[in-house]
Amino acid sequence: MQSPLPQTWDLDKFFPGGSRSESFGKYLVQLEEDLKELHARLRELKAPQTAGEADTLLPVIDLLQRVVLSLREAASFTGCLAAENQHDKAAVMLGGRVKAIEADYATALTLFDDLLTRVGKEAWAALLANPEVADITYPLEERRALAADKLPPEQEALINDLAIDGYHGWGELYNTTVSKLRISYEEKDGTVKELSAGQAANRMHSPDREVRQKLFRLWEEKWAEHADYCADALNHLAGFRLKLYERRGWQELHKEPLAINRMSQETLDAMWSVIEGGKDSFLRYLERKAKLLGVPKLNWYDVEAPVGEGSLTFSYDQGAALIVEQFRRFSPKMADFAVMAFENRWIEAEDRDGKRPGGFCTSFPASEETRIFMTYAGTASNVATLAHELGHGYHQHVMNDLPALAQDYAMNVAETASTFAEMVMADAAVKAAASEAERLTLLEDKIQRSVAFYMNIHARFLFETEFYEERRQGLVGTERLNELMLSAQKRAFRDALGEYHPHFWASKLHFYITEVPFYNFPYTFGYMFSTGLYAEALQRGEAFEEQYIALLRDTGRMTVEELAEKHLGVDLRKPDFWQRALDLSVADVEEFLRLT
Incomplete structure (x- = not known):
């Protein structure tokens, strides 16, 4: 390149x-x-x-x-x-x-x-x-x-x-609120920087706990200042949806998101049940990480903090080279796609003020191209995000020749392609680490994603479900939203943390996306489904590349249960597949515990 x-x-x-x-x-x-x-x-x-x-x-x-x-x-x-x-x-x-x-x-x-x-x-x-x-x-x-x-x-x-x-207007109001948010942060040398939401979120992954703690305090305070605006938007978005469901005669809260994701309630229940049954391993990981960081319990801002060689960073070119190298070991076609995206300016990664927080990949299907957005600061997590978004781009790339209606795949299988790409890169990077210290850092970054999907995303799902139930009875105030968020986080993390993030409901864009309700469980589905896919890839070797492309091309043409049955021969409504996927994540935890 x-x-x-x-x-x-x-x-x-x-x-x-x-x-x-x-x-x-x-x-x-x-x-x-x-x-x-x-x-x-x-x-x-x-x-x-x-x-x-x-x-x-x-x-x-x-x-x-x-x-x-x-x-x-x-x-x-x-x-x-x-x-x-x-x-x-x-x-x-x-x-x-x-x-x-x-x-x-x-x-x-x-x-x-x-x-x-x-x-x-x-x-x-x-x-x-x-x-x-x-x-x-x-x-x-x-x-x-x-x-x-x-x-x-x-x-x-x-x-x-x-x-x-009405409905979409409230989502736009939230976006405007976020665009105005600035956090004044004083560096250790006394200089003061005005950080956007995206820049502040990146800095909270600092290996310096003092920096993380200070920024988190400022982050919570700033979102508390904006909480009433966010609560208005969230309440009216939910109110619109609930009234529409009522008029259509829909009683189940998850009816629409399940239909959008072309999956059954049985599949969703099987997935969450396996996750609930396997959280003990991740609690041991959180306990060990707390010891390594020298604290009695991790706080919210510690969960995604690096351990080991915490200063391990990658220049943008280094991160790109690592991604292409690991993609090529699994799929030359996916690696070639990544090279094309890097060299042809399909990626917006510059760290500058004025950008919105988060990352995404979006398609320009008439032009048969995609564009990727993120703010790259050089962390291992940034490299993972970049691989993740390239996975989205590759998914669209292999579907460009299909009719428009056949390209309309759901969020859960979209997240399968992205997290699969992330997993290919992360697992190969761990195996190819130059030292035990580097191996530990990369492995721990990989486990952080498991914790995010099995616990953080679970908290979001629990919060949104409880919030919608309460919203049926009327408006839900800011303090009550904080209470619901805390309750969901404590349940999802099994009380493993010392301090939580009560204003997470305000700071997370996903709760305000009008196109897709319950913008959470599809992430976990995608992560676990891609984990199962990765296990298949390891078994099938070179033959899997074309089989994977065939699976991706079918994502807009059948339910997820039919997709899994056709390409993997498994029943997603039963726990077996989900348990095998979880076991791979647990194996990472066991290796982490051994290394530490």
């Missing part, structure tokens, strides 16, 4: 000029015109009843898929602009316009779904038998079934329109 690698992404490849791009303005106009045409066709088209009439649906399906790709392209562009510079007001305005187009598309999708429900049995069978829709039969059948479980299309369309300034 070239050196030094660029650390800023290229968005001009899509639309030159950023938030002032004339070409993007024209692109949105064309997208709006295509949407108008889609609406008109859907209103004019009569639902076919006979086999001979089935082909009348094909032009509408083609137009809808073209709109999907264009809309994803537009949303990715505005999302990238807003993330790279939270002070770019023009980007925020463009994002609002795209949200409005998305609402208009959601209305068109409602009309499309209603049309599918009215197609006659003979015509439906003929449509699904048509080779032109072979790759999208599952999403078509899924849309037809889900539509029958919703309100009449006119009411669903009205909800979509009202959601722009």
Whole structure:
């Protein structure tokens, strides 16, 4: 790879000029015109009843898929602009316009779904038998079934329109709140720095406990100052969802997120049950880590702190080289993809003010490219995040030639691809460590991710479930939100910590994402599913690369239970697969205990 690698992404490849791009303005106009045409066709088209009439649906399906790709392209562009510079007001305005187009598309999708429900049995069978829709039969059948479980299309369309300034508006308010947040931090030399939320979050992984503790105090205080705004947003987001569920006649809180993730309640219960039964090993790890850090119990800000060679850092070029090297041991194609992403400026990694916190990978499917966002500070955790997001990018890369509806894979399997890439890199790095001290550091960083998925994410799931139950009865105040968060954290961590993070509900963006409710358990599913996949990779050797690609390409075309049965021969509704995955994580803990 070239050196030094660029650390800023290229968005001009899509639309030159950023938030002032004339070409993007024209692109949105064309997208709006295509949407108008889609609406008109859907209103004019009569639902076919006979086999001979089935082909009348094909032009509408083609137009809808073209709109999907264009809309994803537009949303990715505005999302990238807003993330790279939270002070770019023009980007925020463009994002609002795209949200409005998305609402208009959601209305068109409602009309499309209603049309599918009215197609006659003979015509439906003929449509699904048509080779032109072979790759999208599952999403078509899924849309037809889900539509029958919703309100009449006119009411669903009205909800979509009202959601722009209501439901989604509260999510935007949260984003604005975060963009204004600044933490004044005094360095040991007396200089004072104004840290954004993203910069402060990175600094809380410092090997210096005094730094972590000081920043955590400031972090909690700052979120306490903003808590009322966050509580308003969270309450109204939940209230909107609950009222919608009530009108649709849905009683189960997890009905929508499970449907979105194409998984059953039995699978979710089996996964959490195995995790609950295996937490003792992770409690031993937390106890040992506390001893190594010289404290009676870990506090929240200690859980992700490094041990051993805590100063182990990687320049951006070193981190990139490590990722490519480890990817290549498993999959030359995945390594080649990573090289392309690094060299062609698909990654925004520069550590600077004004960027939003966190990391993500977003797709530009019409251009068949992706873009990755993060703030790289050189920690082992940063390298893992970079590998994680490249895994997302590779997932999209192998699906680029599929129809738009077949590319619509759920969050849980999306997180499978990303955490699998992270695991390939992390496990190989541990095995190739130059010394016992380096091995310990890398192994401990790997275990931290297990703790995050089995305990931190579990706390989020427990909190959100309890919060929604209470929200049915009315607004939930800031203090009560803190209490619910503390209770969930203590239960998930089995009271293993000395101090917790009561304002975590305010500081975590995931609770405020309007597109996906319960933006938590899919992460744990993805982590455990990818762990099981990794075990398969170790057994199957070189043959697994093509099998893995085949699995990824099927993620938008079946339920997760069907996916696991077809490609792995396992039943996710039973504990066996989950236990094997957990055992691999426990083996890491046992090795850590041996090394320390």
